[in-house]
Amino acid sequence: MDNRNPPQNSLVSVHNLTFSRGQKKIFDDISLEFERGKITAIMGPSGTGKTTLLKIIGGQLFPEKGTVTVNGRNVHHLKRDELYTLRKRMGMLFQSGALLTGMNVYDNVAFPLREHTQLPESMIRTLVLIKLEAVGLRGARDLMPNELSGGMARRVALARAIALDPMMIMYDEPFTGQDPISMGALVLLIKSLNTTLGLTSIIVSHDVQETSAIADYIYVLSEGKVVGQGTPQEIQQSSSEWVQQFMNGAADGPVHFHYPAKEYMDDLLFTEKTLFPRKRLIGGKSTTKRSRY
Amino acid sequence: MIKFFNYLGATTRASFTKLGRATYFLIGILAGIGSVIVRPRLLLKQLHSVGVLSFLIITISGLFVGMVLGLQGFYILSRFDAEETLGVMVAASLVRELGPVVSALLFAGRAGSALTAEIGLMKATEQLSGMEMMAVDPIKRIISPRFLAGFLSMPLLAALFSAVGIIGGQIVGSGLLGVDVGAYWSQMQATMDFREDIINGVIKSIVFGFITSWIALFEGYDAVPTAEGVSRATTRTVVNSAFSILGLDFILTALMFGDN
Numbered sequence: 001m002d003n004r005n006p007p008q009n010s011l012v013s014v015h016n017l018t019f020s021r022g023q024k025k026i027f028d029d030i031s032l033e034f035e036r037g038k039i040t041a042i043m044g045p046s047g048t049g050k051t052t053l054l055k056i057i058g059g060q061l062f063p064e065k066g067t068v069t070v071n072g073r074n075v076h077h078l079k080r081d082e083l084y085t086l087r088k089r090m091g092m093l094f095q096s097g098a099l100l101t102g103m104n105v106y107d108n109v110a111f112p113l114r115e116h117t118q119l120p121e122s123m124i125r126t127l128v129l130i131k132l133e134a135v136g137l138r139g140a141r142d143l144m145p146n147e148l149s150g151g152m153a154r155r156v157a158l159a160r161a162i163a164l165d166p167m168m169i170m171y172d173e174p175f176t177g178q179d180p181i182s183m184g185a186l187v188l189l190i191k192s193l194n195t196t197l198g199l200t201s202i203i204v205s206h207d208v209q210e211t212s213a214i215a216d217y218i219y220v221l222s223e224g225k226v227v228g229q230g231t232p233q234e235i236q237q238s239s240s241e242w243v244q245q246f247m248n249g250a251a252d253g254p255v256h257f258h259y260p261a262k263e264y265m266d267d268l269l270f271t272e273k274t275l276f277p278r279k280r281l282i283g284g285k286s287t288t289k290r291s292r293y
Numbered sequence: 294m295i296k297f298f299n300y301l302g303a304t305t306r307a308s309f310t311k312l313g314r315a316t317y318f319l320i321g322i323l324a325g326i327g328s329v330i331v332r333p334r335l336l337l338k339q340l341h342s343v344g345v346l347s348f349l350i351i352t353i354s355g356l357f358v359g360m361v362l363g364l365q366g367f368y369i370l371s372r373f374d375a376e377e378t379l380g381v382m383v384a385a386s387l388v389r390e391l392g393p394v395v396s397a398l399l400f401a402g403r404a405g406s407a408l409t410a411e412i413g414l415m416k417a418t419e420q421l422s423g424m425e426m427m428a429v430d431p432i433k434r435i436i437s438p439r440f441l442a443g444f445l446s447m448p449l450l451a452a453l454f455s456a457v458g459i460i461g462g463q464i465v466g467s468g469l470l471g472v473d474v475g476a477y478w479s480q481m482q483a484t485m486d487f488r489e490d491i492i493n494g495v496i497k498s499i500v501f502g503f504i505t506s507w508i509a510l511f512e513g514y515d516a517v518p519t520a521e522g523v524s525r526a527t528t529r530t531v532v533n534s535a536f537s538i539l540g541l542d543f544i545l546t547a548l549m550f551g552d553n
């Protein structure tokens with residue numbers, strides 16, 4: 001199934017990407033295509049490197065091998081100014097929201113407009129209110145980021161990400177922490193941004209239901225490889241065990257819930273031995289390393 | 294033994310790479326100064342939080358240091374019947390040494406640590422990388438204004454410290470111990486040299502402001518993005534600033550006042 005033709009006319013393409021963190025290979029020679037004007041989802045177990053992939057596409061991390069092109073330009077070969085020009089047209093919704101804590105909701109959404117445009121304050125006000133209305137938080141404009149709930153913060157971050165009307169948005173887990181109502185509203189919002197503005201969207205998500213409902217194409221990643229790809233229907237009917245396990249949320253199967261570790265029993269026994277070695281050692285020399293400060 | 298040398302080698306290498314990163318960072322800051330000048334509001338805000346909020350601690354400390362100098366100076370000078378020169382002694386110690394050095398140490402503790410914690414937390418909460426993704430250079434937008442504010446405030450704070458200290462010396466010397474007020478001031482005016490004393494003091498405080506702001510901002514920017522990492526970085530700011538200030542003070546003093 002991996003020799004399926006990739007979608008044509010892609011805005012973002014990742015070719016033969018390899019990336020490691022220390023010893024751990026996060027991506028091992030993967031290729032993905034993100035088609036213009038479509039919603040492409042990236043799914044996969046926690047810790048597979050979905051956030052890492054978005055940061056590589058955004059030019060914040062550099063691949064060991066392979067190329068990433070956005071709108072026909074190789075992100076990692078761009079000069080700093082060119083990269084910044086490109087980023088103005090790429091919105092990104094961080095998993096943590098990444099709101100500026102020193103300013104209120106209104107100023108956070110106005111931030112990219114004030115930094116990158118010469119618009120008069122009255123125009124900025126109109127734009128900010130439109131974006132905040134879209135995420136249902138027009139009434140929260142005077143709150144500071146620390147006064148928001150996690151889900152609200154993420155919606156403010158979304159309003160900020162669309163403030164400059166970018167050509168694409170990368171959403172890192174937009175649905176986590178949303179109640180069913182705002183979840184539904186968000187799904188609609190993402191879909192309508194996509195259909196009305198022709199925005200290309202990349203969604204990283206664990207929410208199989210919501211994502212399947214709006215995505216045009218889905219990639220399932222696991223252990224550095226693309227283990228499945230296709231339209232939501234194709235993915236649902238995939239014969240791959242990996243994909244089936246992920247879509248149905250089974251704890252057991254080829255994908256492991258656990259971070260690689262030694263045998264559970266060995267680990268427990270080992271701890272016991274080191275924590276309670278023998279009586280004569282109690283009161284002896286402590287081996288705990290003290291902090292330097 | 295081999296372990297020790299290994300450790301030494303690794304530490305030296307780590308220090309040099311850190312120095313390299315810090316230098317690179319400084320070049321970035323300096324390149325961003327231009328864009329701060331175009332947007333003075335960013336600078337004004339930082340001048341307030343870095344400079345103005347340090348006024349109180351600087352004023353109070355300056356007053357007490359001056360008063361102590363007045364007391365100590367009087368006891369020694371009166372032994373030689375030279376208490377009229379108390380003003381000279383107080384002013385010279387403050388303007389040449391204590392003003393720049395003590396106010397820089399206080400500045401590192403008051404403003405430097407706050408800068409490190411702020412930048413470190415912004416990094417830990419992904420605000421800096423978020424800004425980068427919005428095509429806003431965090432060095433230009435966040436770091437450079439703070440650097441410039443620290444750099445500009447330091448000489449002013451040092452001058453404030455010395456001025457208040459001289460008044461403190463007068464309060465104790467003339468008010469309490471009976472030194473003639475006229476003598477206190479006229480001796481001071483006659484003996485203090487503008488170039489020799491004042492300019493050199495100002496140069497010192499400019500150097501200290503530069504180094505302290507640089508250290509504070511770099512430690513924050515380079516911090517391990519966790520609560521523990523930020524707390525360590527804050528400690529390092531205070532410790533490294535203190536060492537740098539005292540070490541540089543020795544070197545500068547030797548250079549400035551060495552040949553006469």
Ligand SMILES: Nc1ncnc2c1ncn2[C@@H]1O[C@H](COP(=O)(O)OP(=O)(O)OP(=O)(O)O)[C@@H](O)[C@H]1O
Nearest residue numbers: 021022026044045046047048049050051052053095
């Ligand atoms: N700064 C870092 N230094 C070292 N390793 C890291 C760093 N950031 C992430 N990793 C590792 O990279 C791997 C991928 O992390 P990433 O954040 O991309 O996962 P993810 O797929 O987004 O997970 P989640 O769904 O939980 O957000 C993880 O195994 C993590 O341990």
Ligand SMILES: [Mg+2]
Nearest residue numbers: 050051095172
């Ligand atoms: Mg993630």
